[in-house]
Amino acid sequence: MARRPMMAANWKMNKTVTEAQNYTAALLPRAADAEGVDVAVFVPFTCLHEVGRMAEDSSVIAGAQNFYYEDSGAFTGEISVPMLEDVGARAVLVGHSERREVFGENDALVARKTKRAVEAGLLPVVCVGETKEERDAGGMWEKVSGQVRRVLEELGELGGGDIVFAYEPIWAIGTGDTATPEDAQDAIGRIRELLREERGGDFADGVRILYGGSVKPANVAEIMAQDDVDGALVGGASLEVDSFVQLVEGAGNSGEDA
Ligand code: PEP
Numbered sequence: 001m002a003r004r005p006m007m008a009a010n011w012k013m014n015k016t017v018t019e020a021q022n023y024t025a026a027l028l029p030r031a032a033d034a035e036g037v038d039v040a041v042f043v044p045f046t047c048l049h050e051v052g053r054m055a056e057d058s059s060v061i062a063g064a065q066n067f068y069y070e071d072s073g074a075f076t077g078e079i080s081v082p083m084l085e086d087v088g089a090r091a092v093l094v095g096h097s098e099r100r101e102v103f104g105e106n107d108a109l110v111a112r113k114t115k116r117a118v119e120a121g122l123l124p125v126v127c128v129g130e131t132k133e134e135r136d137a138g139g140m141w142e143k144v145s146g147q148v149r150r151v152l153e154e155l156g157e158l159g160g161g162d163i164v165f166a167y168e169p170i171w172a173i174g175t176g177d178t179a180t181p182e183d184a185q186d187a188i189g190r191i192r193e194l195l196r197e198e199r200g201g202d203f204a205d206g207v208r209i210l211y212g213g214s215v216k217p218a219n220v221a222e223i224m225a226q227d228d229v230d231g232a233l234v235g236g237a238s239l240e241v242d243s244f245v246q247l248v249e250g251a252g253n254s255g256e257d258a
Contacts, residue, residue: 003208005224005251006038006164006231008125009238010065010093010212013044018100021048024054026241030248031060037252040125041238042093045079045173052088056235063091066099069116081120087231091123093233095147097170107147118158123235125164126151127212128191132171140169144187152198165191165209166233172213174235178223184211185226192228217243220250 015023020043021200031039040061041050052062068078084092093099094117095110110126117124118199128147148165155163167187172179179187188209196204211223212233223229231251 003206003230004038006035006070006208006210007248007251008040008042008063008166008210008233008246009244010042010096010233010235011044011047011239012065012098012235014049014239015044017047017050020044020051021054023241024051024060027245028055028058029243030059030245032058034245034248034252037248039093041249042091042125042143048089049087056088056139059145061090062088063093063123063125064089065093065096067092067113067117069113081116081122084122085120089122091125092117094126096127097129097130097168097173101170107150110147114151114163115154115156115158118162120129121162123162123164125166125210127166127168127233129168129170129173129213135169135171138210140187141190144191148191148194149198152195163207164230165207166212167191168212168233169210174214174216178214178216178219179211181222181226181229184223184229188226189226215247217246217250220247224251 040063042063042065046066064084067084068075068080071080094114095105099105114124114160115127130143134140134143151243169179182196191209192204195207208230210231210233211229215232215234216237234247
């Protein structure tokens with residue numbers, strides 16, 4: 001089954017509203033030229049209203065980097081799904097390693113948030129990945145499969161086309177130390193096989209799985225050339241619009257469009 005590639009920018013804790021406006025104004029016409037690729041930008045909450053408004057009638061998907069699964073109430077500092085939808089978000093990152101490692105999000109919370117996003121029709125991009133120590137100790141698959149299984153358990157019978165996974169080895173994020181294309185394919189291919197075992201072929205073949213970790217214009221083509229890699233989640237190289245557009249174009253040229 002052909003899956004539509006996705007190129008996703010994660011701005012992390014970067015950009016003022018003015019900087020976000022300038023970036024989005026430059027991105028929209030160039031993303032419109034990118035055929036067969038879903039382009040998403042995951043922006044800070046403070047920029048989301050503006051980016052969501054600007055992207056409203058475009059193909060660009062405005063997304064948030066986090067949220068909480070309750071709709072409202074005494075959860076100081078949190079943002080809910082209805083709040084995100086209200087400002088034009090169509091997607092959300094769930095369980096980014098910086099949320100897990102710096103802010104202590106565990107697999108149970110990530111799974112619950114994923115289910116809430118799927119129920120609401122907000123596309124979750126669920127991040128999984130191992131540390132360097134876990135990899136060196138031969139524990140990559142134990143860690144990654146455990147993260148994926150926990151999400152599947154929580155999802156129950158909910159469908160597969162409305163969820164994206166991102167395999168992001170923690171040692172490759174923001175380090176310039178990219179996984180080899182073969183390592184990316186190995187992990188992502190195993191995630192797809194796990195989805196097949198647990199949920200069947202339609203689910204496994206429909207779910208997009210991205211790679212993330214120091215993707216840049218110079219290495220995007222070889223990563224996108226891997227059979228099971230459906231796109232990339234990109235931090236540093238997404239902060240400049242020219243560089244991100246090069247990545248979008250690289251995904252469009254990968255020959256995997258639907
Ligand atoms: C990320 O933020 O998810 C990421 C992969 O960052 P970078 O591209 O900078 O490694």
